[in-house]
Amino acid sequence: MIHPDRIRHYHGAPPISGKGRYVCYWMQQAQRVEDNHALCFAIEKANELKLPLKVAFVLTPDFPEANLRHYRFMLDGIADVQRLLAQKGIPFVLETGDMTASILALARQAAWVVTDAGYLRIQRQWREAVAKKLTCAFTIVESDCMVPVAAAYPKEAVGARVLRSKIMKKLDVYLDLVVLPEYWMKNATLSNAAHTVDTSPPIQPEKLAARAAAIKTVSPVADFAGGESAAAERLKQFVSAALSDYGILARDPVAQCRSDLSAHLHFGQISPVAVVHAVRESDAPEAAKAAFIEQVVVRRELAVNFVYYNTGYDRYDGAVPAWARQTLTDHQKDRRPYLYGPEALERAETHDPYWNAAQMEMVITGRMHNYMRMYWGKKIIEWSPSPEAAFEIMLALNNRYEIDGRDPNGFTGVAWCFGRHDRPWAERPVFGKIRYMNAAGLERKFKISRYVERIRRLGNNI
Ligand SMILES: Cc1cc2nc3c(=O)[nH]c(=O)nc-3n(C[C@H](O)[C@H](O)[C@H](O)COP(=O)(O)OP(=O)(O)OC[C@H]3O[C@@H](n4cnc5c(N)ncnc54)[C@H](O)[C@@H]3O)c2cc1C
Structure with a gap:
């Protein structure tokens, strides 16, 4: 049973208006069939109302900072969704275009629209915009x-x-x-449920990603399927x-x-x-x-x-706590022995082999080890002309190359490097009272040269 705290009804639900020809599950954040509370809720409603269910996914070519790498990984998953839904007899519609307009068009004759919960600004704006214009029942079910x-x-x-x-x-x-639950129309024949049967061809993630992604400069990761x-x-x-x-x-x-x-x-x-x-x-x-x-x-x-x-989660002055901004400002004029601009950082051209390896791990594999992400972020602060510049380049690189980038974890991880969810430490140059990390710590704790060697080998293989 779905816990009631996961369910948030907007206008009209329940009870339901009696109008409408189908239930529509707008799949957005929970891009899966199994263990999906929102899909479960939508099937339950379709069964109760004896209406067909349609699952819709909208591909927006301009999702902020999303590039070919992200689209490819996501579409691997959407191809899975299409296949798994077909096995359950549930039709699936994939649209490309503006999110709100597409969902409103897809839901024009719906009795009930169900969606999942997303936490980033754009995801919440989409849901609010749809809620404002929909005339049928609308429910958000939190599953992630x-x-x-x-x-x-x-x-x-x-x-x-x-x-x-x-x-x-x-x-x-x-x-x-x-x-x-078993979908009540699963065994419907083509003739009596023609409008619900999915006749779209199987999704080809590679081709579709190449068509959909507005930014194509970052290539997909070959050996890491979504x-x-x-x-x-x-x-x-x-x-x-x-x-x-x-x-x-x-x-x-x-x-x-x-x-x-x-x-x-x-x-x-x-x-x-x-x-x-x-x-x-x-x-x-x-x-x-x-x-x-x-x-x-x-x-x-x-x-x-x-x-x-925190609505300012992606801005320096919103994400970084006041005490940390103050101490970083106090140390703004401290001497910085090394300074690197965005291009040198992106190309992993620093004096620090550990940092370069971490950056290359991210560029090549689309992932970076958690401990190295912390070190990587702290060093960007040390080597940038200002904390604001460091914040900007850190977030941009993270969101460009990490497959998991543009996630609440990414915004928070970057903010953590600047003191969010942390406490003041002993004061030191450049960092002030925010936590500091150094290469000696990596050398003391780990056989870090092996990490560098592994990444070097990865680099040689591409
Ligand atoms: C500067 C910086 C940037 C980061 N950027 C991202 C990002 O863009 N996307 C992202 O998902 N994570 C980010 N993280 C958090 C963390 O590094 C990754 O979630 C983790 O490395 C993912 O690898 P894994 O799945 O193998 O983790 P595992 O060690 O297997 O952990 C399991 C799961 O726990 C969660 N988790 C682990 N570490 C953290 C953490 N520090 N904070 C929050 N959740 C965590 C993740 O969901 C992870 O998948 C960032 C951390 C820092 C310091």
């Missing part, structure tokens, strides 16, 4: 957080400590795994092969003990509820499970809390 964001905490959390205690207490309440089948396989592999060591090795960039689920989570190709279930059910040590749940639930949902309640 373990604990629905407003139920977790009613305001911006200052740090993980505050949110952790709230979320962990509620975790069991929201472990509502979805069991998709989609819910790939995500499920990755989760299975991680739980069976690496989770047991996560508590000890997750911080080490050499060990590569990580799930690689962030891009799938970003595109909603896997449900966090399903991830938590799989982790809890595994026979890994409890400490390892707790360490992973800290990241995938507490840290990830702290990021959602941040972008949900």
Whole structure:
């Protein structure tokens, strides 16, 4: 059963007007069939109303900062969705164009429109714009957080400590795994349900991405496929092969003990509820499970809390806390031994082999190890002429090259480098009171030259 806190009705729902020829699930954030609370809700409504269901996805060519790399990964997933829905007898419509106009057109004869929840500004604007103009019932079902964001905490959390205690207490309440009901029209024949049958050709992710992406300068990552089948396989592999060591090795960039689920989570190709279930059910040590749940639930949902309640999450003066801006301003005139502009950073042309390796890991693989992301961000602050310039280039590079970029986690990770969700530390040049990281720390903690060597080999192979 779907927890009621996941469901938010707009006008007209329930009860429903009695008009309309179908139920429309506007799939946007939760780009999957399995473990999708919004899809489940939409099937339930179609069954109750004895109306056909149509699932619609709109491809917007101008999503902010999205490039070919992102479109390709996403469309791998949409091809999966099309295939899996077809197996369930549910028709799927893919449109390209303006989001709001396309959804309003697709929903013109709908009795009920259901969608999932998204947390970024543009996702919320789309939903508000659709809600304003729709005349039928409209419901948002939140499926991409373990604990629905407003139920977790009613305001911006200052740090993980505050949110952790709230979320962990509620975790069991929201472990509502979805069991998709059988769709009542599944076995309808072509003649009596012609208007509901999906006759569109199979999606070809490569071709469609090349057509849809306005920015084509960043190429797709060859050996890292998107989609819910790939995500499920990755989760299975991680739980069976690496989770047991996560508590000890997750911080080490050499060990590569990580799930690689962030891009799938970003595109909603896997449900966090399903991830938590799989982790809890595994026979890994409890400490390892707790360490992973800290990241995938507490840290990830702290990021959602941040972008949900802080409207300035992508601006220096909104994302960076006042104490951190003050201390960085106090140190604005400090001598900076190294200064690099955006081009040198993008091409990984700094004096620091560890930083260059991290940058290249991101450019080549579309991913970067979590610990190296922190180091990478801190160094950009150290080597930029101003903190504002550092913020801008850090976010731009992150969002350009990371497959999981443009995510609440990305905006929050960048803000964290500038002191968000952190505390003041001992004062030092350039950084003031914000936390500092250095190469000696990498050398002391890890066999970091092995990381550099691995990335160098990757670079040689392209
Ligand atoms: C400067 C900077 C930029 C970042 N940019 C992004 C980004 O664009 N997109 C993104 O998804 N993450 C970002 N992160 C957070 C984190 O680095 C990635 O989520 C993680 O490295 C993804 O790899 P994984 O899935 O193998 O993680 P795992 O270690 O396997 O962790 C499992 C999941 O937990 C969550 N998680 C792990 N670490 C964090 C964290 N620090 N904050 C929030 N959630 C976390 C992610 O959803 C991740 O998939 C950034 C962090 C920093 C410091």
